[in-house]
Amino acid sequence: xxxxxxxxxxxxxxxxxxxQIIAKxxxxxxxxxxxxxRAVTVAVLExxxxxxxxxxxxxxxxxxxIQFKWVNDQQHIYLGSKDVTEExxxxxxxxxxxxxxxxxxxxxxxxxLQREIASNNSVAMDGRDIGTVVLPNADYKFFFTxxxxxxxxxxxxxxxxxxxxxxxxxxxxxxxxxxxxxxSNREISPLKKAEDATVIDSTNMTIEEMVESxxxxxxx
Numbered sequence: 001x002x003x004x005x006x007x008x009x010x011x012x013x014x015x016x017x018x019x020q021i022i023a024k025x026x027x028x029x030x031x032x033x034x035x036x037x038r039a040v041t042v043a044v045l046e047x048x049x050x051x052x053x054x055x056x057x058x059x060x061x062x063x064x065x066i067q068f069k070w071v072n073d074q075q076h077i078y079l080g081s082k083d084v085t086e087e088x089x090x091x092x093x094x095x096x097x098x099x100x101x102x103x104x105x106x107x108x109x110x111x112x113l114q115r116e117i118a119s120n121n122s123v124a125m126d127g128r129d130i131g132t133v134v135l136p137n138a139d140y141k142f143f144f145t146x147x148x149x150x151x152x153x154x155x156x157x158x159x160x161x162x163x164x165x166x167x168x169x170x171x172x173x174x175x176x177x178x179x180x181x182x183x184s185n186r187e188i189s190p191l192k193k194a195e196d197a198t199v200i201d202s203t204n205m206t207i208e209e210m211v212e213s214x215x216x217x218x219x220x
Contacts, residue, residue, distance in 0.1 A: 032068075
C-alpha cells in the first residue's frame with residue numbers, strides 16, 4: 001500500500017533536506033518539486049526567453065523532459081540528458097523561478113507529472129502547494145516555517161560550501177523576504193498551509209530534530 005507525505009514551506013525552511021532524509025530512511029521516493037520548477041527556469045534562461053513572455057515559455061514546455069536519477073547515492077535532476085543539479089541553484093535561476101512557476105501551464109505540466117509519480121509510489125514530496133494543490137489527500141502533511149534571517153543564513157552557508165559567494169547575507173535575506181511575499185500572494189497555487197497540516201517552526205532546530213519531529217508522526 002502506497003502513502004504520501006507532503007511537506008510545504010518557504011525557501012530554506014529545511015523542507016527539502018528533511019524530505020530527502022525521510023525518504024531515504026523510509027525507503028520511499030523523494031520528489032523535489034522546487035528543483036523541477038528550477039529546471040524549467042534553466043530551460044527558459046538557456047533559450048534566452050524573456051521571463052515575462054508567457055507565450056514563448058508555454059511553447060518551450062512541449063520540448064521539456066525532466067527526470068530524477070540517483071548518482072553516487074545523491075538524487076540529481078536532469079533536463080533532457082543534461083545534469084542541471086548545480087545549475088538550478090544559481091543566483092540567476094533563484095531570482096527568476098518564482099515568475100516561471102507562477103505560469104499556469106508550467107504548474108499544470110509539473111503537477112501532472114508529480115501526481116503521476118505519487119500515484120504509483122510511496123513518496124515524500126516538498127514544495128509550496130503540495131498539501132493544498134498537488135496532493136490534497138496526502139496521508140501526512142507538514143508545513144515548515146522559520147525566521148527569514150535564519151533561512152538566509154542557511155542559504156548563505158549552503159552557497160559558501162559550494163563556492164558560490166556572489167550574494168551577501170543581507171542580499172539573501174532581502175531576496176527571501178521578497179520571494180515569500182511573491183509566493184504567498186500569487187494567483188496560481190500560492191504558498192499556503194493546508195488546514196490539516198502540522199506546523200513545524202524550524203528556526204531553532206537542527207536537521208535531525210526536524211527529521212525526528214516528522215518521523216514521530218508517521219505510522220509506517
